[in-house]
Amino acid sequence: MAKGVKAAVIGGVFAVMVGGAGYGAYNLMSALNGGGATGAGGGPAPARSGPPSAREVEETAAKFFAAWEKGRAGQAASYTNNDAAAEPLLTSYGENAHITRVRITPGAAKGDTVPFTVEAKVSYGGKSKELGYKSELTVVRGLTTGRALVDWRPAVVHPRLKTGDTLVTGEAASPPIEAVDRDGTVLTKEKYPSLGPVLDTLRDRYGDKAGGEPGIELSIRHAEESPESPDTSLLTLAEGRKGRLETTLSASVQEAAEKAVKRYPESSVVALKPSTGEVLAVANHREDAFNAAFEGRVAPGSTMKIITAAMLIDNGVTSMNGPAPCPPTATWQSQTFKNLTGLAPDESANATLAQAFARSCNTAFIKLVDEKPLTDASLTAEAEERFGLRGDDWKTGITSFDGSVPAAGGPDRAAGAIGQGQVQMNPLNMASVTATAITGRFRQPYIVPPTLDDRRLATAEGLRASTAAQLKQMMRLTATSPQGTAVRAMSGLSGDIGAKTGSAEVDGKAGSDSWFTGFRDDVAAAAMSQQGGHGGDAAGPIVAAVLRASG
Incomplete structure (x- = not known):
């Protein structure tokens, strides 16, 4: 909207403190002055308690609707349990949003909740249009007064309003x-x-x-x-x-991404071209409408082992065919780490890094992170200098979080190696990690060409050719070898394919977050499904569906 349009913002604790016309202020003054209803013995009548009755719900909603329809913001706000927050928004509904001729039709109450339909007209600058939408309110018992009151939320006025939002009508801030x-x-x-x-x-x-x-x-x-x-x-x-x-988006890949995330709740996916960094698709299936694909900040689980493996190789600790034994448990500074449930133990001292990577063996990586010359900052240096994950310098064209791998000591150093601890990522970051791993070059992802606004894209050193070749081959084995954890999800895909699975444990949650990243020829994709289980359970099928559409 044009910035010259005055907008009243919802809320304001200060208004609660100084406002003298609200219902809360009236109650306070009444109490101080000894006013209010009296009981049979001449004292104050006890406040009613318990849930509002059906009659109270109906009457309270009716009074609120009637005042709202007539544009009496203060009166309508007095029927809520937060008049100081309600009145500014109800006032701006008419004054700033220019909404008039309001007609509210309540539906049948369901307990203390009343659904309703709003029909109104919006007029501005000689233009007008009908407005219609549905919302609902809940009637509660006032904590101190015992009155039946509308439980105030901005969504009562419009279902898409949140705290701090307001409605305005005028010339748009930006052209369509x-x-x-x-x-x-x-x-x-x-x-x-x-x-x-x-x-x-x-x-x-x-x-x-x-x-x-x-x-x-x-x-x-x-x-x-x-x-x-x-x-x-x-x-x-x-x-x-x-x-x-x-x-840079691809309509066909975007369509596949939309369909794929719909199969799993709280899921997100990103696809891009490793050769350029161009984003082909971004999709989310979430109740909160948050763009977690670009802005999420959660632990990526074992997909992080791509970066950890690169660190081990670049620092000469081991190589793709070098030793990486995978015992059932590994202890780091008094904390014991285990492999995922269902992963068959392999105590062979002859296990290689490629085998541990393909089977997503946690203990193999834990046992190697204290080898010389590694330090608490080695994983951070690898992520930032080689993979471009510095957290705040990508210029994709829209808002994004660009990954964070802070230096960490103690148990967090070991946890970070397997994508837990303080490490934070999102599907955009992990798709980029895969792109860097298989090409050896970091190309910052973007959704709008930088030539449009002369943006300077982020840069990073990238990987040695030998390191990239080993990472790509390990990802191929994870997707194609008999023991690879990504085989089931990637089954049936043609071309040059590779992948890495991940599961991230979340404090206070029974299930783990499902992570998966993979490539097919010149397309890389990564997905997460929060509380989705193992990497191949939810995120894997999402990535596979997107890669299949890219052919």
Whole structure:
């Protein structure tokens, strides 16, 4: 939205302290003055307790709706349990969002929850349009007063509102865009739902550069403390002129990614071209609509062993065919580490790094991280200098977290080697790690060509040719050898293929996060499914589906 439009922000603890007109302030003054209802003996009547009755739910909702319809923000707010937060938003509903002729139709209450439908009109600058949506409210018992009150949440006013958001209508902050994939196919939120937040960000950042003109819209303006969050358009009153924005995405790969993540809850995937760094697809299936594929910060489990193996090889500790025994347990500074449940033990002193990698043996890597010349900072140096994972310098075209492998001592040094401890990654990072591993060169991923805005992409040293060759072969074995943990997921894929599985334990969670990264010819992909189990259980099928579509 145009920045000149005044927007009232939800909440404000200060308002609670100084506001004298709210219901909470009235109760406080009444108590101090000895006012209020009286009981049979002349004293104050006891506050009611327990859940609101069906009649109280109906009456409270009706009063709230009636005041809201009439534009009486203060009165409507007085029927909530947080009038200081409710009144500014209800006021801006009419004054800043220019929403009028509000008609609210309640549905049948379900206990203390009342669903309802809103029908209204939005008018601005001689343009108007009908607005309709559904929401719900919950009636609760006031903690001190005993009154039945609407439990205040911004989503009561509109289901997409969160704390700190407000509604505004006016000239859009950025012109609309027509984003197209690498072959000119138009990318829309309707066809590719995962791209909704991505397209909003691209419009916010590049709308002015794409040659369009802004229209008039009703939008959600997000909290000022989140400057990276673009306005979310809810209703277009007057179309602007769209500017054409070229992206690196592939419509066919994106479609496969959308379908693949839908099969597993809390899942995300990224695909890119190792030869260029161009992102081909980004998809999420999450209840919170968070772009975890680019912005997630979680432990990557054994997919981290790609970087750890590179560290071992680069520092001369071992090689692909060098020793890496895999006992059932390994102790590091009094902490015992085990292999994953279901992994057959191999106590052979003749096990190689390639075998330990393919079978995802934790103990083999734990036993090697204290070998000379390794230090607490060796894994960090490998991640940053070779793989470009510094956490804050990638310029992908949208918001991203770029991986973090902090130097760590004690048990965290060992845990980091197997993708636990303080290590944080997301699918974008791990797809890039795979791309660097199989090509030997770090090419920063991007979704919009840097020539559009003269962005300077991040750089890193990359890998020695011999190290990259060994990593690629170990990933091939993981996807094709009889004992490889990625064989089942990668089965049936043609071409040059390789992979690495991972499972990350999460404090307080019974199940582990499922991780998987793989390549097929000139496409690398990585996925995570939180609470998805072993790497091949959920993340593996997602990556395989995306790689299959890239052929």
